[in-house]
Amino acid sequence: MGRPSIPERFANKWRTWRKAARLRSIRSRVQVDGAKVLLLFAQPRGGSTWLEELIRTVPRTATIWEPLDVRHNPAFREIGFWWRQYIPEGEVWPEAEERFRHLFEGLMLSPYLTRTTDVDELLAAERLIVKFVRGNLLLPWVVSRFTVPKPVLLVRHPCAVVSSQIKFGAWDSHALVPRPRPHRFDRFIEQYRAILDDIRTVEERQAAYWCIDHKHLLEHPENDRAWTTITYEEMILRPEATLNKVFQAWGIPVPNAALDRLRQPSSTTLAGSRVRDPKEQLRQWRTKLDDQQIGRILGIVDRFGIDLYDHTEMPRRTFTP
Known part of the structure; x- marks a missing residue:
């Protein structure tokens, strides 16, 4: 697709301005319970839109x-957040805690943050669903600071994630070797500097991002206890059982509408993706990556010491009962 035409860009700006004005006008009328917020954590292109x-x-x-x-969200940028911000579990960061409280209570609204929600839905809502694709490193801190229903961690095969990210193209302009600007608690990222400095290809860089986002959580003693861990692969092959695990932890019955939608592609699934055949969907990354790329991705995963995935499509451990 080419760039939008001038009339299309003008129309988009007008819609954004109009929605921003409406959001400002209803701010005091949004009555969601922050203690009921449903939190989803995943990687970009990891299946979170489908789950949401x-x-x-x-x-x-x-x-x-x-x-x-x-x-797109200055509220976190203003307090110094990096794209993959880490906060140690015992850390007291009042400004960050305040931002998350506002987020969960519906006090942080913008056209971007509500891009899949209309104003009437916000006014009728009693709770929010918050979808994070850059929040994995914050998950243990969040559950230690907020009493909310168990967040969900969705994990997907690194080869599938990297393949989809390359196809999507949003990371094409990123520096090959990740060198984040100095930020609070950046030592967490810098502990992997020796691996990061050895990166020579785009797929290695994206695999390193995947590893940084997952290693801490997969090795955490509270993994699948303080939060609910599921895999995309089990969600594809055992969707009802996986959804039951998620909803049981919340004490909410699985809606019939969710079961009806299980085999539908998400709104961010790219054209041409195979989504009707579950097993074919899990094999798809093999048709997009060559053997050398697969080897480089799994080589990075091995250097990080993560053993959940290998050259096969399925995880080596199950999280769905």
Whole structure:
């Protein structure tokens, strides 16, 4: 697709301005319970939109879209957040805690954050769904600071994630060797500097991002206890059982509408993706990556010491009962 025409850009700006004005006008009328917020954590292109669309079938919910995108959400940028911010579990950071409280209570609204939600849904909502694709490193801190329903961690095969990211193209302009600007607690990223400095290809860089986002959580003693861990692969092959695990932890019955939507592609699935045949969907990355690329991705995963995935499509451990 080419760039939008001038009339299209003008129309988009007008819609954004009009929605921003409406959001300002209803701010005091949004009555969501921050203690009921449903939190989803995943990687970009990791399947979170599909999961969010299933969970959105819960009555009286509204979705907040990727609030840690610091380019589009100045509230976190203003306190110094990096794209993949880490906060140690015992750390007291009042400004960050305040931002998350505002987020969960519906006090942080913008056209970008509500891109999949209309104003009427916000006014009717009793709880929010917040979808994070840059929040994995914050998950243990969040559950230590906020009493909320168990967040969900969705994990997907690194080869599938990297293949989809390369196809999507949003990371094409990023520096090959990750060198984040200095930020609070950046030592967490710098502990992997020896691996990062050896990166020579785009797929190695994206695999390193995947590893940084997952290693800490997969090795955490509270993994799948303080939060609910599921895999994309089990969600594809055992969707009802996987959804049951998620909803049981919340004490909410699985909506019939969620079961009806299970085999539908998400709104961010790219054209041409195979989504009707579950096993074919899991094999798809093999048709997009050559053997050398697969070897480089799994080589990075091995250097990080993560053993959940290998050259096969399925995880080596199961999280769905």
